[in-house]
Amino acid sequence: MNKMKKVSVEKAVERHAMWLEGDFPMGITFCRRGLWRTNFRGKDLSYAVFNGSNLKGANFSNANLSFADFRKTNLTKANFKGANLEATLFCGACLKDANFENANFCRTDFRKADLTNTNIKKENVSDCDLTKAVLVGTNLDQEDSRMSHYLMESKGEVTLMVCKEDVCYVLLTITKRGTLRREKGLPKHLGFALDDGGRIVLLN
Numbered sequence: 001m002n003k004m005k006k007v008s009v010e011k012a013v014e015r016h017a018m019w020l021e022g023d024f025p026m027g028i029t030f031c032r033r034g035l036w037r038t039n040f041r042g043k044d045l046s047y048a049v050f051n052g053s054n055l056k057g058a059n060f061s062n063a064n065l066s067f068a069d070f071r072k073t074n075l076t077k078a079n080f081k082g083a084n085l086e087a088t089l090f091c092g093a094c095l096k097d098a099n100f101e102n103a104n105f106c107r108t109d110f111r112k113a114d115l116t117n118t119n120i121k122k123e124n125v126s127d128c129d130l131t132k133a134v135l136v137g138t139n140l141d142q143e144d145s146r147m148s149h150y151l152m153e154s155k156g157e158v159t160l161m162v163c164k165e166d167v168c169y170v171l172l173t174i175t176k177r178g179t180l181r182r183e184k185g186l187p188k189h190l191g192f193a194l195d196d197g198g199r200i201v202l203l204n
Helices: 003-020
Strands: 084-086 104-106 147-154 157-164 167-174 180-182 192-194 200-202
Touching: none
Parallel strands: 084 104
Antiparallel strands: 147 157, 157 167, 167 180, 192 200
């Protein structure tokens, strides 16, 4: 990031902080901007608008991004470690290889987002919207650090797998027709159930 862009970004962040306090008429709007590898570490960017921007490799660690708008944004390899993502919009965003370790998820919207190889560790994403999201190779680690869940896509079918102690099991498969095929003979502690809303709950 060049010096001129860095200065303009810093000023925009300062104005946004003033806006959040009611002392400035408008918050951050970075639509369709080139902001790759920009450092937003620890900043309060709640309600900020970034849709359509290039934020590849940007650092949002420990930032407050509640209600922020990242629709159709390039966030490849972005760092969201420890960030507050309450009601954040990631619809249609590219989040390949992004890091969400210890991020706070609450009603986060990932509809049609590309989460390929994304790291989501020890978080509860049950109330997040993952409708039509790409989850190939996504790491959905649960509280048991020895157990990892992966979604793999092959020939139009999506398979949910769990790996524990170097052994992998297939839990279920979403067929081309959209139906669920549950695998038989699984250990009980590796099973799953469907809640009242039809969402998959892993039992580990």
